Amino acid sequence: MRRKTQVRAAFVLACLLLIPRDALHGDERELILVAGQSNAVGFDAYAVELPADPADKDVLFWWRCGDPPPDEHDSTCRGRWTSLQPQPRGNPLARDSGASGERAFGLGRQYGNFGKPEGGFGPEMGLARELRAREGKPLAIVKVAFSGTGMRTDWNPADRGDGGACYRALVSETKAAIAAAHAQGVALHLRALVWVQGESDANAQDSPRYEQALRTMLSSLRKDLDAPQLIALLGVNTRFGNDRNPFVPKIVEAQQAIASTGNCCAYVDTAGAETLPPTHTHFTAAGTLDVGRRFAAALRKLEAANAESP
DSSP: OHHHHHHHHHHHHHHHHHSOGGGGGOSEEEEEEEEESHHHHTTTOBGGGSOOOGGGGGEEEEEEEESSSOOTTSEEOTTOOEESOOBOOOOOOEEEOSTTOOEEEOSTTOOOSSSSTTOBOOTHHHHHHHHHHHHOOOEEEEEEEETTOOTTTTOOTTOSSGGGHHHHHHHHHHHHHHHHHHHTTOEEEEEEEEEEOOGGGOSTTTGGGHHHHHHHHHHHHHHHTTOTTOEEEEEOOTTTTTTTOTTHHHHHHHHHHHHTTOSSEEEOOOTTSOBOTTTOOSBOHHHHHHHHHHHHHHHHHHHHHHHHOO
């Protein structure tokens, strides 16, 4: 019996060590989900260009980001809560690029999730820093994002194969994160979803279906997470395609249409946020921080408007 007690005590201690010590001073936190494709991952938001902020240590962070479909090549927190931080690049599949012996990413859909070996960060950094500075509330972030992903090919909740694999990962990682926090005495309350996606749907086949596909996904997510009033903040890189993709405005219109139909959704305009030339496919580090701050401002604005509504 004494041996079992010692083992149990050791297990509890180990669990407590998984969450940063400062987090244990409070037993409730608001949880924000960050999801989408490469601009949610932060493909070209390089870790070395992120200014330090000591307040990051007070934000709980759980992540899985990579390439579709979710697999062992992703960058993850290994199923443990940690503090807000840039994420390392995963180990994407590589192929020989020629006689030189150099390695190049690009086998199948393995993009490398971050453009630099040292990794990077997404809008979660600017979002969390802005909310902490404005509100000072305990905060937790779950990030589940995969580069080059579309609604039909990756985020379709009705597709039990690869076409719904990223959606299932978002649900399962969120539930696992909430359960892990609960086991360590921390209650998480879902506050909002930050959705940065749509570039992969900016084409002739998918753009006409984008609005309904996103509506369906949001409805399924609220149901699967038992969060019927979960706020959804929607955004896309409006410069995708170097300002010449004729379908990007269709994606913007779809997100705006969804945002106009209720008090649980808002469109977040990313126009003017710095993007990386010459293609302007991704936000830079400065642009990614800017986008995160815009999402934080949109969340606070929407919540304030909802509070004033009769």
